[in-house]
Amino acid sequence: MSNYPRDEFDRVLENSARHGVHRSSLETTKRSLVPLMVFGAAALCIGLLAFLIVPNLGTNKTDTTPIAAVQTTASASPTTSSAPTTTAAPTPVQTPSAAPTAVPTPDSVVNKTTPLSIYNATGVSGLAAKYSATVTADGWTVAQAANWAGAVQGTSSIIYNGVAQKANAEALSKLLGIATLIDSAEMGQPLVVILGPGAK
Numbered sequence: 001m002s003n004y005p006r007d008e009f010d011r012v013l014e015n016s017a018r019h020g021v022h023r024s025s026l027e028t029t030k031r032s033l034v035p036l037m038v039f040g041a042a043a044l045c046i047g048l049l050a051f052l053i054v055p056n057l058g059t060n061k062t063d064t065t066p067i068a069a070v071q072t073t074a075s076a077s078p079t080t081s082s083a084p085t086t087t088a089a090p091t092p093v094q095t096p097s098a099a100p101t102a103v104p105t106p107d108s109v110v111n112k113t114t115p116l117s118i119y120n121a122t123g124v125s126g127l128a129a130k131y132s133a134t135v136t137a138d139g140w141t142v143a144q145a146a147n148w149a150g151a152v153q154g155t156s157s158i159i160y161n162g163v164a165q166k167a168n169a170e171a172l173s174k175l176l177g178i179a180t181l182i183d184s185a186e187m188g189q190p191l192v193v194i195l196g197p198g199a200k
Contacts, residue, residue, distance in 0.1 A: 110171045112139045116191035121148035122199055131176065131195060138175055143189075153196035157182055161190045 116135070120128035132145040157180040160169035168191055169181050176193065 110167045113141055114165065114168055114190050115141050115143035116172070116193060117144040117189055118142060118193045118195070119146060119148040120195050121150075121153040122195055122197060127195055127199060131193065131199075135172065135175065140172070148194060153194055155180055156196040156199045157194050159184050159187050159192040159194065161185050161187065165190050
């Protein structure tokens with residue numbers, strides 16, 4: 001018998017399954033480490049995939065060239081660089097054709113329809129008309145034949161306006177025997193022949 005006074009906990013029915021007060025156990029339950037290990041392994045796999053595969057997804061390009069074509073181009077033209085190269089589809093071989101004819105450039109074409117002016121700066125009358133007849137007989141177009149009203153000339157000259165008129169000036173130089181050629185836009189005309197001292 002106990003020396004303590006009786007209380008409500010001492011009144012237990014005889015047929016009751018309760019024996020004493022129910023209290024939580026002081027022992028801690030052991031948890032399984034298996035879920036934690038599975039989670040860690042999954043995280044490791046995802047990290048490896050992200051590190052190894054994801055950076056290469058955008059840079060790998062599939063080469064659709066047939067293997068035979070790659071081997072042909074590789075054996076035909078070996079490269080000395082160590083960098084990887086991608087080969088495109090083989091280009092068709094062009095057969096050599098006849099040498100292309102030279103396309104005339106503006107400075108190599110003589111155009112006798114270009115109007116020219118002839119000025120007499122010698123003081124000898126009729127000289128402009130004489131030279132005008134010579135160039136007209138050669139197929140040139142004379143727009144004007146007159147006396148020179150400008151400064152005194154030291155020699156006969158042909159003034160042409162730009163590279164496009166250079167071939168015309170050279171042709172006139174051979175026809176008339178005038179060696180001085182001047183490229184100038186001051187006259188405002190494509191071709192001008194000025195007859196100076198010594199012109200006959």
